[in-house]
Amino acid sequence: MVLFSIKGNKLQKIHRIDFRLEKDIQKITEQNIGAIFGLDFVKSEFQLNDLRMDTLAFDRETRSFVVLEYKKSSNFSVIDQGYAYLALLLNNKADFILEYNESKDDFLGKKDVDWSQSRVIFVSPQFTKYQRQAIEFKDLPIELWEVTKFKNETVLFNQLQAPKSSESISKVSQKSDIVKKVSDEVKVYTEEDHLKTTSDDVRELYDELKERIYNLGDSVEIKPYKIYIAFKSNTNFADIEIQKNQIKIWLNLRIGTLDDPKDMTRDVSNVGHHGNGDYEFSLKPGDDLDYLMTLIRQSYEINS
Numbered sequence: 001m002v003l004f005s006i007k008g009n010k011l012q013k014i015h016r017i018d019f020r021l022e023k024d025i026q027k028i029t030e031q032n033i034g035a036i037f038g039l040d041f042v043k044s045e046f047q048l049n050d051l052r053m054d055t056l057a058f059d060r061e062t063r064s065f066v067v068l069e070y071k072k073s074s075n076f077s078v079i080d081q082g083y084a085y086l087a088l089l090l091n092n093k094a095d096f097i098l099e100y101n102e103s104k105d106d107f108l109g110k111k112d113v114d115w116s117q118s119r120v121i122f123v124s125p126q127f128t129k130y131q132r133q134a135i136e137f138k139d140l141p142i143e144l145w146e147v148t149k150f151k152n153e154t155v156l157f158n159q160l161q162a163p164k165s166s167e168s169i170s171k172v173s174q175k176s177d178i179v180k181k182v183s184d185e186v187k188v189y190t191e192e193d194h195l196k197t198t199s200d201d202v203r204e205l206y207d208e209l210k211e212r213i214y215n216l217g218d219s220v221e222i223k224p225y226k227i228y229i230a231f232k233s234n235t236n237f238a239d240i241e242i243q244k245n246q247i248k249i250w251l252n253l254r255i256g257t258l259d260d261p262k263d264m265t266r267d268v269s270n271v272g273h274h275g276n277g278d279y280e281f282s283l284k285p286g287d288d289l290d291y292l293m294t295l296i297r298q299s300y301e302i303n304s
Contacts, residue, residue, distance in 0.1 A: 001158070003150055014150045019125060025070045025147055026054055028155065029123055033057055036157050037121070038235065039066055042103050048095055051088050058100060058108075061236075061276070062225055064117040065089055065096055071124040078127075078134050079179070082120040082142040086182045089118055116187045117226060123147050127160065136162045137169040139188040189224040194242045201285040206242060209283065212293050213238065216300045227274045237303035238296050239275030247283040249292075250275025251299040258298055262291060 004011035019025050026044070033041045039057040042065075046056040055068035067085045089096060093110060100108045119141040127144050135144055144160040169183055195203055214220050219233040228239045228250075241248040251258065255269040255278040269278035277299070283292060 001148065001156065003154065003156070005152060014152050014154070017149050017151055019072065019147075019149060022054075022070045022072045025072070025123055025125075029068065029070065029147075030055055033068075037066075040104070043099055046099060048088060048092055051084065053085060056096070056099065058104075059117070061230075062117040063112060063114045064119070065100075065113065065115075066118070067120045069120065069122050071122060074124070074126065074128045074131065078122055078131050078142055078144065082122070083176070083178050083182050085120050086118055086141065086186060087178045090115060090182060090185055114226060115185060117141075117189075118186055119143065119188075121145060123157075132160060132162070135160070137167055138190060139183075140169050141182075141186045141188050187226070189226055191222070191224050191229060194224060194229055198242050198244055202242065202245060202247060205283065205285050205289075206240075206247060209240075209247065209289065212289070213296060213300075216297060217304065219304060220300075230276075233300055233304040235303050236276045237299040239277075241274060245284065249281055249283060249296070250277050251279040251281075251295060252277035252303055253299050254278055257302070258295060260295060264292065265295065 003014045005014055006012075029036060030041055030044055033039050033055070037057070038061065039059055041055070042058050043056040044054070046053045053067050054070050057066045057068060058064070059066050067089065069081065069085070093113070093115065097108055097110055097113065121143045123145045125147060127146065131144065135142055140162075146156075146158050146160060148156045148158070150156070169179065195206065198206075210222070213231050217233065221232045223230045223232060228241045230236045231238045231240065236252050238252070239250045250268070250273060251265070252275075255267055258265065258279055260279075265279040265281045267278060268280045273280060279295075279299075281292065281295070283289070
């Protein structure tokens with residue numbers, strides 16, 4: 001990626017500069033882990049059973065642990081190393097919970113963690129063609145993020161997106177006991193997981209809703225989780241749970257900030273609910289989608 005600064009009507013190229021050490025990448029990431037990944041920092045250099053994790057973090061949205069590993073060299077296998085960390089996590093759950101409770105102010109119980117959404121993030125200035133190809137599975141709990149530093153005191157974190165594939169990691173698990181064990185417990189959720197039990201009418205409604213949400217802006221991203229599908233722009237602005245006969249939507253806004261003259265939303269600020277935010281509404285086939293999109297747009301604009 002080439003970065004430019006604007007001087008009048010001319011573009012001036014901003015040159016990249018190298019990170020001197022892996023520790024430099026680790027330090028800047030750990031100190032800004034919430035802004036970059038939306039995670040809570042737990043522990044640096046967490047070691048257990050002869051394996052050392054660069055950073056241990058916790059994802060409050062999915063209630064799961066996340067391992068971050070930083071690399072400057074390219075001679076490592078993302079599959080082998082990533083699954084070794086996940087196997088360590090799943091085989092030593094009590095140790096990870098203990099580390100969290102000793103590091104954080106709040107208490108975490110074993111049942112408070114969704115182990116099925118555990119994942120590993122690799123951060124590096126660059127990845128090889130083979131490492132990029134290694135993540136081309138539809139259900140891989142491993143992410144690759146490239147980090148680039150520029151001379152104008154700018155740092156870019158960019159997640160590498162693998163081509164959409166119908167291939168499952170289970171093909172690899174036939175050759176690896178560790179991959180098979182982890183794959184039996186860790187689940188990477190897809191849109192199809194949420195759509196497989198719904199009606200044809202609701203599926204069509206979701207496709208139309210998704211297209212309209214994508215049209216809100218180029219920054220819209222979609223991330224399926226266990227309970228809902230998150231639509232993000234900087235952060236979640238709408239979380240969608242697909243049910244058999246309707247779609248339930250939560251807007252990531254505090255109560256009192258939404259303009260809803262038709263009073264279509266429900267205040268869930270003091271009610272337990274799955275998605276982010278204080279507003280909830282249900283969408284059924286035949287409902288006024290045009291009006292409901294005005295509500296979603298408000299959340300998008302505020303959260304962008």
